[in-house]
Amino acid sequence: MPEPNEELVLDRLIHEPGRLAILTVLSSVKSADFVFLQRTTGLTKGNLSSHLTRLEEAGLVKITKSFVLKKPNTNVELTKVGRQRIVEHWNRLDRLKNLSQPKGEG
Amino acid sequence: MPEPNEELVLDRLIHEPGRLAILTVLSSVKSADFVFLQRTTGLTKGNLSSHLTRLEEAGLVKITKSFVLKKPNTNVELTKVGRQRIVEHWNRLDRLKNLSQPKGEG
DNA sequence: CAAACTAGTTGGTGACACAAACCAGCATAG
DNA sequence: CTATGCTGGTTTGTGTCACCAACTAGTTTG
Numbered sequence: 179m180p181e182p183n184e185e186l187v188l189d190r191l192i193h194e195p196g197r198l199a200i201l202t203v204l205s206s207v208k209s210a211d212f213v214f215l216q217r218t219t220g221l222t223k224g225n226l227s228s229h230l231t232r233l234e235e236a237g238l239v240k241i242t243k244s245f246v247l248k249k250p251n252t253n254v255e256l257t258k259v260g261r262q263r264i265v266e267h268w269n270r271l272d273r274l275k276n277l278s279q280p281k282g283e284g
Numbered sequence: 285m286p287e288p289n290e291e292l293v294l295d296r297l298i299h300e301p302g303r304l305a306i307l308t309v310l311s312s313v314k315s316a317d318f319v320f321l322q323r324t325t326g327l328t329k330g331n332l333s334s335h336l337t338r339l340e341e342a343g344l345v346k347i348t349k350s351f352v353l354k355k356p357n358t359n360v361e362l363t364k365v366g367r368q369r370i371v372e373h374w375n376r377l378d379r380l381k382n383l384s385q386p387k388g389e390g
Numbered sequence: 391c392a393a394a395c396t397a398g399t400t401g402g403t404g405a406c407a408c409a410a411a412c413c414a415g416c417a418t419a420g
Numbered sequence: 421c422t423a424t425g426c427t428g429g430t431t432t433g434t435g436t437c438a439c440c441a442a443c444t445a446g447t448t449t450g
Contacts, residue, residue, distance in 0.1 A: 193299070222408080302439095319396090338437095349398095
């Protein structure tokens with residue numbers, strides 16, 4: 179039973195393509211609403227909704243619901259923890275990648 | 285129904301952490317055997333076995349079984365396609381990452 | 391012979407990503 | 421008023437699949 183290199187273990191919650199996209203988009207903006215996230219990530223409403231719920235439950239995003247122009251509006255922003263975790267995830271991916279290409283792409 | 289940016293869609297077959305590790309290790313060596321892969325990836329035998337089967341079925345790796353010192357020996361190497369696909373996957377991840385950090389880490 | 395070890399494979403199970411169906415509010419059409 | 425159809429979401433049903441435990445096959449040790 180090998181003990182995996184802790185540094186390289188990938189967090190599935192974050193690694194999942196849909197959520198990785200959501201979190202990565204969020205890390206470039208202060209906040210984003212549901213419709214914007216749907217457009218940028220290409221996720222369906224259903225998937226986006228459930229991913230957001232999971233991310234919120236995990237404390238990675240803060241969700242604020244309100245009404246804008248009489249329409250429901252779901253605003254999402256990274257929490258401090260969320261921001262740390264997505265950065266750390268990209269760092270881990272870099273380290274994994276560098277296992278195979280220690281000198282970087284030539 | 286938004287159409288996702290084709291360039292950014294992540295292939296789950298490759299993206300799965302265990303397989304991403306296997307493929308990344310393989311991309312740095314000519315070939316590797318089961319035990320070596322288990323040590324380097326930290327996967328259990330069962331997981332490694334089933335991931336390898338999936339990768340072989342997908343044509344990403346070539347598996348050669350033989351006996352070495354009277355023990356079964358499973359040798360694994362990337363196919364040409366496999367090598368292309370893992371490189372392309374890392375490129376996609378780079379592009380996704382750069383959506384949020386177009387200037388690199390500041 | 392049995393017990394333990396190596397090198398794997400297979401089967402059962404729970405988690406979960408997905409899309410379809412659903413829901414609520416608003417707007418126009420008749 | 422009812423009906424139709426938007427927008428902006430949530431919930432539900434289902435199939436996939438990653439995981440670990442159990443198993444197989446052969447070898448070595450006693």
